[in-house]
Amino acid sequence: MKYELHPLGDSAVIVHLDDKITEETNVLVRNISLLLEEEPLPGMIEFVPTFTSVTVFYNPLKILQDCKRNTKPNTESPYKLICNEIESVLKKIGKENKSEARTVDIPVCYGGELGPDIEWVAQHNNLTSEEVIKIHTEAEYLVYMIGFAPGFPYLGGMSETIAAPRKESPRLKIPAGSVGIAGSQTGIYPIETPGGWQLIGQTPFKLFDIDQDPPTLLQAGDKIHFHPISSAEFEKLKGEQG
Numbered sequence: 001m002k003y004e005l006h007p008l009g010d011s012a013v014i015v016h017l018d019d020k021i022t023e024e025t026n027v028l029v030r031n032i033s034l035l036l037e038e039e040p041l042p043g044m045i046e047f048v049p050t051f052t053s054v055t056v057f058y059n060p061l062k063i064l065q066d067c068k069r070n071t072k073p074n075t076e077s078p079y080k081l082i083c084n085e086i087e088s089v090l091k092k093i094g095k096e097n098k099s100e101a102r103t104v105d106i107p108v109c110y111g112g113e114l115g116p117d118i119e120w121v122a123q124h125n126n127l128t129s130e131e132v133i134k135i136h137t138e139a140e141y142l143v144y145m146i147g148f149a150p151g152f153p154y155l156g157g158m159s160e161t162i163a164a165p166r167k168e169s170p171r172l173k174i175p176a177g178s179v180g181i182a183g184s185q186t187g188i189y190p191i192e193t194p195g196g197w198q199l200i201g202q203t204p205f206k207l208f209d210i211d212q213d214p215p216t217l218l219q220a221g222d223k224i225h226f227h228p229i230s231s232a233e234f235e236k237l238k239g240e241q242g
Helices: 023-038 060-068 078-090 118-124 129-138 231-241
Strands: 004-007 012-016 044-049 053-058 103-110 141-146 153-156 171-174 178-182 185-188 193-195 198-202 223-228
Touching: 004 078, 012 078, 023 044, 023 053, 023 078, 023 141, 053 060, 053 078, 060 078, 103 129, 103 231, 118 129, 118 198, 129 198, 129 223, 153 185
Parallel strands: 103 223
Antiparallel strands: 004 012, 012 053, 044 053, 103 198, 141 153, 141 223, 171 193, 178 185, 178 198
């Protein structure tokens, strides 16, 4: 496995795996994350997985304290020590996927007030709104990472035939559950937030709930399917969500 280690300030290390976003690299990211979760490194505070890397945040003083307990004297820096620990973990990582991918079905009410930009997306791609919905719901999406806002999934797998640029002027408020398109990506806003994605629909599902454990509905590695629902079904499901 090829990788590079880079310092991020004086208390973090970036494990860089690749410059390209691929499913193979995503599997490595998830495998590293799984092992770090199961076997936390000495002095590690937390780790943050991304598209092509994992960043490990650590406590330099804790690393040095652990070394003082060893019989051999230590002359290495905290950065070098944590890199040694990280490399020992990376030697255990294989290309096979060690995490079980979940498949999550997401209902979406497309168009109308809930998806005000769907006609624009359709016209931009010389399609009808119905064709945009068909293409959007036929694909299987992979959650590469969670970021931007709590629970926001960065999804891969959308067809280029419905790709659309961001809005020139972002909205100040986008309702939670809004499904949007930006470039060749699609995503779901988990909370009300400003944003510039083209909105094509909305799901009644809560993607982020601080009272739940875990608080996010989706996780990196999940497979996502969207399916269309009526406005009546949307209201019914939203009411059941509380």
